[in-house]
Amino acid sequence: MNTALWIAAALLAVVALTGGVSKTFVSKAKLAATPGGEWTGERGVGFVKTLGVLELLAAVGLILPAALGIAPVLVPVTAACWVLLMVGAMATHLRHGEAKFAALNAAYLAVAVFVAWGRS
Template sequence: MNLTLWIAAGLLAAVALVGGTSKTFIPKEKLAAQHGGEWTGHAGVGFVTTLGILELLAAAGLILPAVLDIAPVMVPVTAVCWVLLMIGAMITHGRLGQFNLVMLNSVYLAIAGFVAWGRFALEPFTS
């Protein structure tokens, strides 16, 4: 179970890293031109950048606390925060009629929920 939780957290961290990097470093206009980026046309530059920074922090929070053994409880806390972020993403994409992205976000939500549940209840990190 521990390996499965590590793989799930690593997958989410990779998704967060890619998403955060694109939202933080790619101009908003270029993001809006990409498939699924229509939501950025309705959002301010600061909001998009803030989401990108939150995703970069999530990427770090899903892996580094456990690897460095510094406050490893932050891994499931970060996973819960990712669940909340995905709920917001699902609402946003649903309002825009992007139901394929709603389904993708629901998969990420389920994985994050699994990591949170697994690290809080099934196989918590012990110091």
């Protein structure tokens, strides 16, 4: 069970790191031109960058507390926050008619629920 939780947390951390880096360091115009990123054209730069920073923090919060043994309670808290983020992402993608991206977010949500449950 512990191995499965580590794999799940690592998967989510990679997803969060990838999304966080792109939202934080890639221009809004370039993001808006990519599939699944059209929603960024409707939001302010500050909102998109803030979301990116939150995703970077999620990547850290899913791995480091458990790996270092310092405040490991932050892992399920981070996973629960990821669930909320995925609910928002699903709603955004569904509003834009992007069902395949919403389904991907639902899968990430399920993995986050597993991590939150398993680490709490």
